[in-house]
Amino acid sequence: MDEREPLISVPANRYRPRHLFITVTLLLLSLAFELYGLFITQYVYESTATRLYPNSTTFKDRHASMCSVNKTSESFRERTVVQQTTTKWDMYKSIAEAVPAILTSSVLGSLSDRYGRRKVLVVNLSVIFLGFLFTTIGVKCSFNIYLFVLFAAINNMAGGIYGALSIGFAYVSDITDSGKPRSLFITLLEASIGLGMTVSGLISGYIIEKFGYFYTSLCSCLLLFVGLLVVLFLLPESLPNMADSTGNTTVQSHTAATTVSSNSTDAIGRENNTDNVDRRKNCAAKTCNTVKASFEFYFRSSDKRFVYIVCGIIFVLACFSRLGKGRIEILYALNAPFCWSPVKIGHFTSISVASSMVVGIAAIKLLQRFFVEEVIAILSAISNTTSCILEAFAFNDLTLFLVPLLAVFGVLTIPMMRAILSKMTPPHKQGALFAGIAAMEICVSLTINVVVKIVYMNTIETFRGTAFLMYAGFSLLSIGLLVIYRCMKTRGRAW
Numbered sequence: 001m002d003e004r005e006p007l008i009s010v011p012a013n014r015y016r017p018r019h020l021f022i023t024v025t026l027l028l029l030s031l032a033f034e035l036y037g038l039f040i041t042q043y044v045y046e047s048t049a050t051r052l053y054p055n056s057t058t059f060k061d062r063h064a065s066m067c068s069v070n071k072t073s074e075s076f077r078e079r080t081v082v083q084q085t086t087t088k089w090d091m092y093k094s095i096a097e098a099v100p101a102i103l104t105s106s107v108l109g110s111l112s113d114r115y116g117r118r119k120v121l122v123v124n125l126s127v128i129f130l131g132f133l134f135t136t137i138g139v140k141c142s143f144n145i146y147l148f149v150l151f152a153a154i155n156n157m158a159g160g161i162y163g164a165l166s167i168g169f170a171y172v173s174d175i176t177d178s179g180k181p182r183s184l185f186i187t188l189l190e191a192s193i194g195l196g197m198t199v200s201g202l203i204s205g206y207i208i209e210k211f212g213y214f215y216t217s218l219c220s221c222l223l224l225f226v227g228l229l230v231v232l233f234l235l236p237e238s239l240p241n242m243a244d245s246t247g248n249t250t251v252q253s254h255t256a257a258t259t260v261s262s263n264s265t266d267a268i269g270r271e272n273n274t275d276n277v278d279r280r281k282n283c284a285a286k287t288c289n290t291v292k293a294s295f296e297f298y299f300r301s302s303d304k305r306f307v308y309i310v311c312g313i314i315f316v317l318a319c320f321s322r323l324g325k326g327r328i329e330i331l332y333a334l335n336a337p338f339c340w341s342p343v344k345i346g347h348f349t350s351i352s353v354a355s356s357m358v359v360g361i362a363a364i365k366l367l368q369r370f371f372v373e374e375v376i377a378i379l380s381a382i383s384n385t386t387s388c389i390l391e392a393f394a395f396n397d398l399t400l401f402l403v404p405l406l407a408v409f410g411v412l413t414i415p416m417m418r419a420i421l422s423k424m425t426p427p428h429k430q431g432a433l434f435a436g437i438a439a440m441e442i443c444v445s446l447t448i449n450v451v452v453k454i455v456y457m458n459t460i461e462t463f464r465g466t467a468f469l470m471y472a473g474f475s476l477l478s479i480g481l482l483v484i485y486r487c488m489k490t491r492g493r494a495w
Helices: 017-052 074-115 117-141 147-155 160-175 180-211 213-233 250-262 264-270 273-299 305-320 325-334 342-362 364-368 373-392 397-406 413-423 427-459 466-490
Strands: none
Touching: 017 074, 017 117, 017 160, 017 180, 017 213, 017 325, 017 342, 074 117, 074 147, 074 160, 074 273, 074 325, 074 427, 117 147, 117 160, 117 213, 160 180, 160 413, 160 427, 180 213, 180 342, 180 364, 180 413, 273 305, 273 427, 305 373, 305 413, 305 427, 305 466, 325 342, 325 427, 325 466, 342 364, 342 397, 364 373, 373 397, 373 413, 373 466, 413 427, 427 466
């Protein structure tokens, strides 16, 4: 069988109501991940403060006198040290999350093309649950904060949340037609993720203050476990005519397996070291081909190659302008002149997510009646740029709470670029495309989390908003490339 021949029959499985359980799954996943992200940074911040300054009242009293921006005060010095230590820990955690995710996510989508979305998603969620479980045990037993870096790595051994999202977007591509229906379903998926993050923001502070960090971590575990049950018992497979790794149908695979089983005793006796080496080489070759398939759109010679490259760069810049910002915002809000409580941080997070990922994405249907995808992406980038600039210069609670209002359309560039890339790609390569997108997203996450945290650590004492100006700069660059793409499309060079 020719390796270039699609393993999945086209047309793909059409939409049925039960397919909507993919949105329920990703909603629960985003609930769990956002709850985890909100509590773990605050837990490490508090643990670090207690370890370094056990007798200090700086972190126990949120009165204005204890939240001074006076650089000569003792409270300012203590907060700066704890901020820098926590930021450094968060940087290590980001690296630990990204490295295993990069290694696995680039093959995850292609494997789901071959073995089915549902099976691969079950493996992905099971590994994440294992990492969350270790984190919960670590909080209960007060482990060293750097052990949580290891647990974060376990979360992403099977692609983490990026791997789950790549499977989710490929799942949507299986059951929808290209164009506006697919764009709408992708944005619906984004909205469900945003809803989960909004609810997590609303409840996280209250759970932390009333029950503590252990029960907050336990809640994230339980939410993820429910999501796993939804996939196992309610979510249907979106690829009904799958083939296994040899290209055989299910019946053929069973017959071949039976034949191999009946002759296995004789085969074992004839195996030798050369066979084992060949087998390892074949396995490595298959893995390389799978990775190659995720990025061939940007390197293989074709009429669309340049358009793929431009759209890929825009997507990367859009990710640079958004990823990692939430964790920096937590540290930013914990520091002077804000010194926010967990409840206020949760409220800010929920408002931020609700404005951009629920209100903004909910408006996508209306925007699509008047604008094409790239124009919506330009409006989104402008919204993100202005909000980041305001956040950089925020000086009190009111100005910081105004940031989500300006960022209401700030997240739309990413789903619009996903939709544009998906529209250009054949049905049987959707999994590979979204696997490549997930790998790029993880690489961006690793890079921006390291860079922005180094910048934040070194500018806390001078101008703490520098990191947000960096985010604004990436948005401005994406606007420029989106204008170029729009000109290419009007001249008939893009699809």
